[in-house]
Amino acid sequence: MKILYFAWLRERLDRGEEEVSPPSDVKTVADLIGWLRAGDPVADLAMQRPEIIRAAIDAKIVPHSALIAGARIVALFPPMTGG
Amino acid sequence: MKILYFAWLRERLDRGEEEVSPPSDVKTVADLIGWLRAGDPVADLAMQRPEIIRAAIDAKIVPHSALIAGARIVALFPPMTGG
Amino acid sequence: MAIRIITETFDPGAELNAFMAETAGAGAVATFTGLVRSDPVDPITTLTLECYPELAVSQIGAIEAEAVARFGLMRATVIHRYGTLRPGEPIVQVMTLASHRQAAFDGAQFLMDYLKTDAPFWKKEAAPGGERWVEHSAGDDRAKARWR
């Protein structure tokens, strides 16, 4: 599964994407964020307020409760500031 | 004093402007409309609903109660449909 | 602030670009362009606008000044045509410049709502079946009233 990071989340992690293989008990976006934080102090700090992180699975915005099974690309990013 | 007419009021009267010299007891726009109607059956019919006629004195919109003393140009016209 | 009461046609895009050429740091431009409408089922051949130009300049000047003050606009331009127009031609364009989008949108809507009821133009449609004066719309009165 590929993870994309954008904006200050990308900067704080110092990477725009990475390939990950979470274990089978990581079922939702919330689980995925928790698992990423647990494995990396930099990620733990960057996502210390997970409630402000938005997520998309395969280019569709989803809530943190969304299941990641079958996802090819999960994107994590701060609130958007378009327009 | 010059009177200008616009739109269907101009068409019904078959004139866009005229010079008039109302007597001194014609003090307001309402008086002027009454005096114009009294002197001409065509004008009487064209302005049979004076409440829908709008007025301007010297290129400034005024109510029917406005005094016409000193006016150079009085314009009378239907509700506007600009934009 | 600028007001142009004209008989010849105008180029909406060129007017927008000219308006934006001096933005002076402002970030939001709202534009409304009104075109001669023609219902495919009940088409018109021409739309003729009669105008009282001296009154149009004073009325639109007052409306623009009020919009600038009320919404904090940095600039506003109104272009309004009169004469005989064909379907699809531009009749009117208003452009507003502000720091933020809500002020720009509100200013443009305010200007259009007031132009509809307070600018001395009168529209007459010509169709294959004859001519008729466009009637003043109660909906336009309501649109204006919401700004009071």
Add this chain to the structure above:
Amino acid sequence: MAIRIITETFDPGAELNAFMAETAGAGAVATFTGLVRSDPVDPITTLTLECYPELAVSQIGAIEAEAVARFGLMRATVIHRYGTLRPGEPIVQVMTLASHRQAAFDGAQFLMDYLKTDAPFWKKEAAPGGERWVEHSAGDDRAKARWR
């Protein structure tokens, strides 16, 4: 409906004219153009927009479809840039075509309100004193909430 997510600049007036070239009898066009703002007192040197293009296309497509259905628009176009822009350059333009002005205005405002909060762009300002990410605005959330 059209969506363009681009890095190169665009010509706002030429886009408006191209949009209006097919009006199909409709009478009202509302346009909003967002420019890179720069406060004279606290100027920025550049504004960089980061973008997730695949998500931008799907999100803006959904927003446009909703605007068209909700306001009865005949057409809507959104142009949104990303990359590094300088003050005064256009960032975004939305254009709506409708029979009547209120629908055109409402459609354009709705599109802008949703773009601000739901389109995957992130703005970073560079100034002489350093760089900073533009923070998500609670006012933008409120602007979007009024359409619910």
